[in-house]
Amino acid sequence: MTAVARSDGPGARDLARPSRWSLRTKLVAVVVGLFLVVTVATAALTVLLLRNSLTGQLDRDVTTAVLRASGDRAGPGPGGGGPGRPLPGGGDSLTLTLSDGAVTSRVEHDRSVEALTDDQVAQLEAASLGSTPRTVDITGLGDYRLAALRRPDGDTVIAGLPTSGVTYAVGEYATLVTSSTAIGLVLVTVGGLWLVRRNLTPLDRVAHTATQVSRLKLDEGDVALAQRVPASDTDPRTEVGQVGLALNGLLDNVEGALRARHESEQRVRQFVADASHELRTPLASIRGYAELSRRERDPVPASVTHALGRVESEALRMQGLVEDLLLLARLDAGRPLERQPVDLTRLVVDAVGDAHAASPAHSWHLDLPDEPVEVVGDQARLHQVVANLLANARAHTPEGTRVTTSLRRADEGVRLSVVDDGPGIPDALRPNVFQRFTRGDNSRNRAAGSTGLGLSIVEAVTTSHGGRVELSSTPGVTRFTVILPAD
Structure with a gap:
């Protein structure tokens, strides 16, 4: 037996659920999303490359500075940048010479010598610096890229440059990129909305035509x-x-x-x-x-x-x-049918009287308002509507069935209802009950022949008067309701 896996989990239901976004919104969201992804990725890569480039240049200047401080005059000018070239670290250099653990030279700031504190010197000694520049956070001075070199006489030279210049340059570039991305996002969103709306206008016209036809x-x-x-x-x-x-x-x-x-x-x-x-x-x-x-x-x-x-x-x-x-x-x-005032109250009374004469075994009841109810229409045809409804109840219910005919005024017009407590209309027959030549089956206990046109005439005459017919049926309660305009 082969097992078949079913994807009925929450994820599958989420994928099957239709999106509530319009096509216009989806297109604009896709364009803006792609712009953000590409722009952010490019900006991040550019900032990273710029930082690495500036840090590499700073490391070369630090190497040159430590060589110069150790007595090697083969390198370029101060800071490795040649005469007059500013150091990428911001122009301040740090040079420290240690001889048998004693400090023989201090830090240089803007060509003025300042003494390092004992804590700062101890911090540099604990950093275990080598020829490869490293970043050290010196208390009171900030981050420095530092390198150390031992001279032939046994002294150790530590030289370095601050990283503030690199940090400042990278921060300025990141700010520029962020601002440009924000401006570009606004422009892409506005331009995307305009372009998508402009290009989807023909689709709106197609949808408008389809909507007109659907109505x-x-x-x-x-x-x-x-x-x-x-x-x-x-x-x-x-x-x-x-x-x-x-x-x-x-x-x-x-x-x-x-x-x-x-x-x-x-x-x-x-x-x-x-x-x-x-x-x-x-x-x-x-x-x-x-x-x-x-x-x-x-x-x-x-x-x-x-x-x-x-x-x-x-x-x-x-x-x-x-x-x-x-x-x-x-x-x-x-x-056209005749259009004249019709006393529905009297018409219903006469129709129920005829039905009682035709089938005394049924229980016929009237539920009428105190005041007469009138409508405008064809009296003969309206009498046929009531007579057909009563004949339908008589023919398709057993003897002793209670049939109640009621008449009421309502906001929508006049409601004429014929209700019986018979066995009800089968579910399979109910959708087609007003179609022509539709006959009830044995569950309705047909006692007389039926042409299958009675209810079709009820619906056709009611529709011609501008009304409608409603049906509700359950075992024990079957209700036909004719709704006619009041005037």
Whole structure:
């Protein structure tokens, strides 16, 4: 068996987490970061090289000074710099000659001899100096680069130069480099922001076009996608141009697909409308002939009477289906509805009374406000909305189910709710409950046939009135809520 390692630790989660920085901020941060890294590294290396160079020059001058003090006249002038050349240590030199432990010569400062204290001499003796210059911190004098040399007569000569000059030169250069880096950081940040913003402006225009398209309503109707990325932002030689060109191609493809979808929907709607309209006449004729045959005075066999009754019943059912399809086709075509004041309170009372007459085994209840509730709309269509909701509760719940119809005014308009305590709508059916020809399964205990268009008509009529339909369903509580504008 092969073990597979998983990277589920905190580090992996951090890498997978998307960054909240914008592309503009990332680019500027990268530019500034690279500038700081390169500048700081270069400055540090330059300061280090300068210090080493000045220290090396100081060591050469110290070596020359100790040779001169020991009696070797082959070297250059004082300090090793030749006549008139200042010492890199600042011009002050230290020369000390020890003979059998006794000091025979002291320190020289600006060509004036000053005596060293016993502690300072002891500090120099304890330093164990050799021919290679070393830095010694002399109390009261500061840091000196010192070297020692034993003469043939047995005396020891110690000579040195102060490091203050080197320290001062290196400090001045470091200050200059720090100031230059700070100024450069400001210039790079401001210039980077300007350059990045200027070069990302075409990408902003592409994003603006995509945002405009994302706000369009594309799920229905004839959709015209007039938005396109400008030609100046579709240069395939640039990355932004490639994005703009790809977005324009995508919009062309989507527009063609939406146009084809709309044309197909129009053909289907036209066919449904034409077929429904053409079927109304033959269905009415079938019902008429069935009724006429049942009224025949001559004896008719019982089987024929039953068959004619079934023909009339199915013709009536088909006529209802045709009427529903024709209504949906008219709503899809955008035909205007009547606009007049409608007393919803009276309409709900009448619809609940009809439902009680149709199914006395259900428990029908009303929850209405004291004052009548009116809206502006098509009374016949609104009555159909309430009747369909009540018929849905009657057809898909068992006998004895409590169905409560309530009406309320709210800030958003008028809320009409139909609530039952039946078994509820299955989770798989709930997302498609308002689609056409959607029927409930056995869990809703269908007691009568259903065309699957009732709730589709509820949603279509409500939408045509400028409202919406909401559904919430759990076992024991199923609520359909129709929200209509108050005026």
